[in-house]
Amino acid sequence: MRLWSMEVFRSNPWSCLREGKFRLLLSFVKAALHGTAIGQIDLERTVRDIVHKAFWDCLETQFSEDPPVYDHAIILLGEIKEALFSFLLPGHTRLRNQINEVLDLELIKQEAENRVLDIPKLANFTIGMMGTLCAPARDEEVRKLRDIKEPVPLFRAIFAVLDLMKLDMANFAISSIRPHLMQQSVEYERKKFQDFFDKQPNSLESVTSWLQESAADLTAKDSAAASSGSLCPISVLNHAYIRLLTWDHESKAFPETVVMDQIRFQEMKLEVTQITLLGTLLLIIQNSTSPSVTSNTAFMDRMKSIIRLLLEGVGSPSVSTEEALATVGEKICVELSSYLSQHGATPFSTEREESLKGQIRTAATPSNQIYRLIDSRIQTFLLSYLSAANQRSVPALPGGLSQIQKELEEIGVKFARLVNYNKMVFSPYYDSILSTILNKQEAQP
Numbered sequence: 001m002r003l004w005s006m007e008v009f010r011s012n013p014w015s016c017l018r019e020g021k022f023r024l025l026l027s028f029v030k031a032a033l034h035g036t037a038i039g040q041i042d043l044e045r046t047v048r049d050i051v052h053k054a055f056w057d058c059l060e061t062q063f064s065e066d067p068p069v070y071d072h073a074i075i076l077l078g079e080i081k082e083a084l085f086s087f088l089l090p091g092h093t094r095l096r097n098q099i100n101e102v103l104d105l106e107l108i109k110q111e112a113e114n115r116v117l118d119i120p121k122l123a124n125f126t127i128g129m130m131g132t133l134c135a136p137a138r139d140e141e142v143r144k145l146r147d148i149k150e151p152v153p154l155f156r157a158i159f160a161v162l163d164l165m166k167l168d169m170a171n172f173a174i175s176s177i178r179p180h181l182m183q184q185s186v187e188y189e190r191k192k193f194q195d196f197f198d199k200q201p202n203s204l205e206s207v208t209s210w211l212q213e214s215a216a217d218l219t220a221k222d223s224a225a226a227s228s229g230s231l232c233p234i235s236v237l238n239h240a241y242i243r244l245l246t247w248d249h250e251s252k253a254f255p256e257t258v259v260m261d262q263i264r265f266q267e268m269k270l271e272v273t274q275i276t277l278l279g280t281l282l283l284i285i286q287n288s289t290s291p292s293v294t295s296n297t298a299f300m301d302r303m304k305s306i307i308r309l310l311l312e313g314v315g316s317p318s319v320s321t322e323e324a325l326a327t328v329g330e331k332i333c334v335e336l337s338s339y340l341s342q343h344g345a346t347p348f349s350t351e352r353e354e355s356l357k358g359q360i361r362t363a364a365t366p367s368n369q370i371y372r373l374i375d376s377r378i379q380t381f382l383l384s385y386l387s388a389a390n391q392r393s394v395p396a397l398p399g400g401l402s403q404i405q406k407e408l409e410e411i412g413v414k415f416a417r418l419v420n421y422n423k424m425v426f427s428p429y430y431d432s433i434l435s436t437i438l439n440k441q442e443a444q445p
Contacts (some may be wrong), residue, residue: 055072056152056156058072059072059073059076059152059155060152063151063152067115070108070112070117070119073112073119073151073155074105074108074109074112076155076159077103077105077108077122078103078105079159080103080126080158080159080162081099081103081105083162083165083166084099084103084126084129084130084133085099086166086169087133087165087169088133095129095132095133098129099129102122102125103122103125108122119151123145123151123154123155123158124146126158127142127145127146127158130142130145130158130161130162130165131143133165134161134165134168135165135168135172137168138161138164138165138168141161141164142161144157145157145158145161182421182424186421186424186425189425190425190426190428193257193425193426203256204256204257204429204433205256206253206254206255206256207255207256207257207429207430207433208433208437210240210243210255211236211237211240211430211433211434211437212437213240213243214236214237214239214243215231215236215434215437215438215441217239217243218231218235218236218239219231219441231438231441233430233431233434233435233438234387236434236437236438237423237430237434238383238386238387238419239383241386241415241419241422242379242382242383242386244258244265244269245265245268245269245272245379245382245415246269247265247269249262249266257422257425257426257429257430258422261418261422264418265418268411268414268415268418270315270316271411272378272382272411273314273315274308274311274312274314274315275378275404275407275408275411276371276374276375276378277311277314277325277363277364277371278304278307278308278311278404278407279374279378279400279401279403279404280363280364280368280371280374281307281328281332281360281363282300282303282304282307282403282404283370283374283400283403284356284359284360284363284370285300285303285332285336285356287370288352288355288356288359289336290345292343292345293336293339293340293345296339299339300403302335303335304403306331306332306335307328307332310324310327310328310331311324311328314364321364322361325360325361325363325364326357326360326361328360329356329357329360329361330357332356332360333348333353333356333357336348336356337353373400374400374401377398377399377400377401378401378408380398381395381397381398381401381408381412382408382411382412382415384396385412385415385416386415386416386419386420388416394409394412395412
């Protein structure tokens with residue numbers, strides 16, 4: 001009688017399945033997971049990984065036998081055949097016939113029984129067919145398969161690439177129907193909002209105030225528009241979206257048409273605040289140190305990473321901006337001192353170090369000129385993202401923002417996608433409200 005234990009299971013988990021010990025397998029899995037906090041484990045993934053490892057270990061054992069046993073290899077070839085079929089279009093008759101002819105499972109079973117099964121030949125055919133059917137982006141992965149000579153690693157690699165090809169196919173299908181899904185989503189959301197609006201006719205008060213304030217703000221900033229008494233509706237709407245990134249969520253009602261995305265706008269506001277501070281601090285460092293320091297890309301990248309980490313959560317109620325900036329100031333001075341010492345440069349004097357810490361501590365104050373400059377240029381950049389006809393082309397980056405270009409482009413893409421979808425849903429309401437607001441402005445003497 002075989003003695004079963006956790007050690008036996010870990011060393012050869014496939015034996016549990018092979019001998020029908022399914023309850024035992026489950027009990028071992030539960031035992032392995034026992035004591036782990038809920039939410040920290042993915043039971044499905046754990047079981048899958050255990051069973052997969054057991055399967056590949058068993059396949060390795062079968063190939064090592066004399067003569068080799070091909071039971072599991074034939075199962076894999078059948079799955080490969082089905083996977084290749086899934087990539088074919090209705091018109092791919094010739095390719096379908098080739099796959100049926102070479103991966104004929106009945107013939108493969110007979111060859112295995114007669115000990116004449118040529119696994120490398122079948123693998124080469126599979127790789128060639130994958131190269132024919134895969135997207136150009138997968139050519140390199142398919143090419144690397146030919147460098148693998150051992151059967152088990154080769155089978156594993158083939159299935160890994162097949163999974164990528166399936167993902168490519170799914171992404172292609174999604175991209176093909178995305179416009180239809182988008183249109184359906186827009187119509188559905190607009191209908192639901194219209195139903196709500198019909199029951200509460202005065203439900204656009206916050207939206208109207210939001211757009212009125214944006215028009216007034218834009219008129220005050222744009223002297224040409226103020227003198228002519230005319231504003232572009234698109235400019236007013238885009239400016240209104242930018243104002244959502246500085247919205248006071250605690251004391252001011254969020255506009256009704258964007259309330260479903262309020263959490264996302266809050267997250268973006270937090271992210272923009274941190275990016276603005278990051279750009280401000282990097283510019284302060286640049287102005288406070290010599291070009292030999294700021295021209296060292298590796299050092300500045302390290303400083304940027306440290307600052308980003310220390311600014312995490314800044315802008316939220318749970319994190320004190322003053323304390324975070326004080327910590328940043330201390331860390332920056334330590335890093336600068338270490339760098340100057342390593343490169344034989346003159347160290348910072350106590351006065352200079354205190355001056356730098358003081359600039360960092362006040363970096364987020366409304367009166368800070370550098371912060372206001374960075375904030376204004378970031379808003380200009382995001383506004384240009386909304387104004388760009390083609391979102392695939394990145395707008396020109398304003399001066400002084402090159403060190404945070406990557407972060408700005410990422411937030412710009414997210415912001416533009418969110419705004420453009422909102423425009424698609426609620427443009428009829430915006431057009432009506434803006435028409436009334438701008439007509440009143442033009443009528444004023």
